[in-house]
Amino acid sequence: MNLVIVDYKAGNVQSVMFALERLGIQATLSSDAETIKAADKVIFPGVGEASSAMAQLKSRNLDKLLPTLEQPFFGVCLGMQLLCQHSEESDTELLGIIPSKVLRFQTDLKVPHMGWNRLEKLQTPLFGGLQEQDYVYYVHSFYVPVNENTIAQSSYPEPFSAALQYKNFYAAQFHPEKSGPAGSQIIKNFLAL
Amino acid sequence: MLTKRIIPCLDIKNGRTVKGVRFENIRDAGDPVELASWYAEQGADELVFLDITATNEERKTFAELVKDIARHIDIPFTVGGGIGAVADVEVLLQNGADKVSVNSAAIRNPKLVEELAKHFGSQCVTVAVDTKYTNDTGWKVYARAGTVETEHATVDWARQITDLGAGEILLTSMNNDGTKAGFALDITGDVAKAVSVPVVASGGAGSMQHFADVFEQAHADAALAASLFHFRELEVPVLKHFLKEQGIDVRI
Numbered sequence: 212m213n214l215v216i217v218d219y220k221a222g223n224v225q226s227v228m229f230a231l232e233r234l235g236i237q238a239t240l241s242s243d244a245e246t247i248k249a250a251d252k253v254i255f256p257g258v259g260e261a262s263s264a265m266a267q268l269k270s271r272n273l274d275k276l277l278p279t280l281e282q283p284f285f286g287v288c289l290g291m292q293l294l295c296q297h298s299e300e301s302d303t304e305l306l307g308i309i310p311s312k313v314l315r316f317q318t319d320l321k322v323p324h325m326g327w328n329r330l331e332k333l334q335t336p337l338f339g340g341l342q343e344q345d346y347v348y349y350v351h352s353f354y355v356p357v358n359e360n361t362i363a364q365s366s367y368p369e370p371f372s373a374a375l376q377y378k379n380f381y382a383a384q385f386h387p388e389k390s391g392p393a394g395s396q397i398i399k400n401f402l403a404l
Numbered sequence: 405m406l407t408k409r410i411i412p413c414l415d416i417k418n419g420r421t422v423k424g425v426r427f428e429n430i431r432d433a434g435d436p437v438e439l440a441s442w443y444a445e446q447g448a449d450e451l452v453f454l455d456i457t458a459t460n461e462e463r464k465t466f467a468e469l470v471k472d473i474a475r476h477i478d479i480p481f482t483v484g485g486g487i488g489a490v491a492d493v494e495v496l497l498q499n500g501a502d503k504v505s506v507n508s509a510a511i512r513n514p515k516l517v518e519e520l521a522k523h524f525g526s527q528c529v530t531v532a533v534d535t536k537y538t539n540d541t542g543w544k545v546y547a548r549a550g551t552v553e554t555e556h557a558t559v560d561w562a563r564q565i566t567d568l569g570a571g572e573i574l575l576t577s578m579n580n581d582g583t584k585a586g587f588a589l590d591i592t593g594d595v596a597k598a599v600s601v602p603v604v605a606s607g608g609a610g611s612m613q614h615f616a617d618v619f620e621q622a623h624a625d626a627a628l629a630a631s632l633f634h635f636r637e638l639e640v641p642v643l644k645h646f647l648k649e650q651g652i653d654v655r656i
Contacts, residue, residue, distance in 0.1 A: 225500040229475045259525040320406075321602045321625055323527050323571050327449055327655040328406050346407070346655045348480055350502070350527040350571075366405055389480045389502065391444070 212402065214238040215250035217277070217290075219267040221257045223388065227287065230388035230398060242271045252282055252402065256388075257289030261313070261353070262301035264289055278308045283404045284380045291375060291382030292353060300353050309377040311355045316367065323352045324367045328385075330393075334362040337374065337381055339400050345393045347373070347385035354384065407655045408619050408647070409449035409626035410640055411604060412633045414439060415456050416485075419465045421634075422456065436469060437476050443633070444479045446640040449655060451477070452505070452574075452628060455485030467495050474500020482530055482574075490519055497524060505574055507532040511547045511554055514568055521569025530604075531570040533562060535591060536578040543591045550578050558591055559598045566599040573599060574628065576606040584610025584632070586617060593622035604628050612638065612646040619652050 216227060218240045231238050238254070241247060255277070257264055268274045277284075277294075286294045295305050298313035305313070316322045327346040330338070349365070355372040357364055363373040365385075375382045381401060387394035415422045420434045440451055453473065455466040463486060470483055483496050484505030493504050510517050510531050520529045534546045535558040543558040556564075562573055575595055577588030587605045596603045602625035605618045609629040618624045632638050644654045 223502075225471075225498060226474060226502070229500060230478065232475065233478065258527065260522075322600055323602070324406060325527065325572065325602050326406050326409050326625070349406075350480075352527070368405065386480070389478065391478050395478065 212236075213249065213251045214402070215247050215253050216240050217247060217253060217255045217273065218242040219264070219271055219273060221259065221264065221267075221290070223256050223258045223288070223386070226386075226388045227254060227256045230395065234395060234399060234402075236402065242273060244272065244276050247273075247276060248280070250282060252404070253280060253284045254401075255284065255286040255290040255293070257287060257291075257293060258350070259289060260300060261289065261292060261298045261305070262303040264293060265303055265305065268293070268306075274306060277306055281379055283401065285401045286380065286382035287388070288351060288384060288386055291384050292355065294375070294377075294380055294382055295355060298353060308380055309360055309375055309382070311358050311360065311372070311375065313353050313355055315353050318368060320367060323350055324354075325350045328365045328367065330373055331364045331366070331370075332361075335376055335381075336404060337376070337397060337400050338363060340396050341393055347387070347390040347393055349385045351384060405653060407449070407653045408624075409604075410447075410615070410643060410654070411450045411452055411626055411628040412443050412448050412640070413452040413454060413606070413628050413630045415454050415630065416466060416469065417457050418462055419469050437472050440473055440477050440481070443640065444477045447644055447656065448479065448640050449626070450479060451481040453481060453483045454505075455483070457485075467499055470496055470501050471499040484530070484532060489516070490523055493520055493524060497528060503528045503530050503572070505530040505532045507534065508547045508549075510565060511545065511556070514564065517565050517568040517570055521571070526569045526571035526601075529570055530572040530574050531565045532574040532576065533558065533565075533595075534576050534578055535588075537588075537591070543594075546578060559594050562595045562599050566601050570601060572602045572604065574604045574606060577608060580608030581606070583608050586610060586614040587622065587624070587627065589617060589622040592618060592624050596623040596625070602626065612643050615643060616647055616650045616652060619647070620650075
């Protein structure tokens with residue numbers, strides 16, 4: 212399988228590469244349009260701040276390319292938020308692939324939402340082999356509200372989108388590459404799509 | 405809902421764990437990767453690695469070690485010790501660390517916290533705060549591994565670094581550290597109340613009840629311990645079951 216990880220200087224690329232390595236899977240790191248287009252599957256990692264990440268994507272013309280992709284695509288953490296329309300983080304226009312908005316947590320609870328939280332209302336083969344209430348690791352201050360493209364939820368304290376799917380675009384707010392055996396299973400499930 | 409985190413802390417010197425560790429089922433407890441993997445399997449929620457070496461040469465060894473840790477463990481980890489500049493952090497994050505912890509450098513130059521948050525996002529910036537109480541001064545912040553008293557009152561400092569972009573505070577009470585008499589509930593509670601970011605309590609863990617107390621009474625988001633775990637006086641799964649029975653939400 213030709214697996215490509217989108218390279219735009221996202222912070223957690225190394226962690227995603229290592230997670231794949233632990234599963235015995237080779238991946239190519241690339242920002243080249245032809246290489247990404249030719250991939251069987253694409254992983255889009257991300258941590259950090261939305262407007263800087265968008266600037267990195269634009270400087271590589273990836274903001275034009277990514278919405279045109281048709282193969283199974285997996286956005287992780289900020290890589291999920293960037294697929295949406297607009298973020299309250301620095302009032303940033305995003306890639307506009309998934310028709311959702313990204314909002315800041317408005318809660319008395321601690322922000323960032325940092326640590327292990329439960330997955331609920333799991334849908335789609337992305338969560339095959341997992342159970343309701345399995346734990347995954349989160350670190351984020353912005354979230355996507357539950358909507359028609361939500362395929363898993365967590366609560367903090369209100370339910371929010373743990374994962375999204377829109378056509379071939381899958382995405383997770385949590386970090387599967389840091390979520391122990393449950394996270395590995397989700398990566399394997401994506402690769403088997 | 406979000407669970408309370410249990411965090412073993414490993415001190416690293418020249419690429420090896422220090423503080424003698426006694427584990428029968430680990431071949432080489434001096435090997436940080438092997439020890440870290442074992443803790444991950446035991447259900448630790450995160451790990452912290454503190455580089456306590458001094459020379460630049462040894463720091464390079466640590467950066468290589470970070471890569472090796474990231475390659476092998478599948479839970480998040482924070483690295484700290486001797487971080488003074490954005491470039492230091494870049495290497496550690498590129499090698500696969502999830503968060504970095506800064507301490508003395510933030511006191512010398514609080515703007516560093518702001519720069520790190522801007523470059524890498526608050527979510528990976530932990531500020532370590534060493535604090536000590538005396539009757540004369542109240543709770544004050546200490547720099548340089550706890551050897552130098554600063555002008556900062558602890559709660560004010562916690563607010564200041566949070567405003568600058570710290571995403572987490574690792575609060576160590578020097579009065580409690582090594583005593584096994586329990587965490588410093590008063591200052592931990594005051595800091596947790598004063599800031600909007602998660603607070604990790606450190607220093608003084610000696611029993612399971614101490615963890616329950618720091619979560620319930622001081623509202624810490626996470627609790628860290630070192631020798632208690634390393635010497636197997638307490639094991640992570642036993643601790644977590646105890647906490648769960650007390651009605652505290654933990655990942656099991």
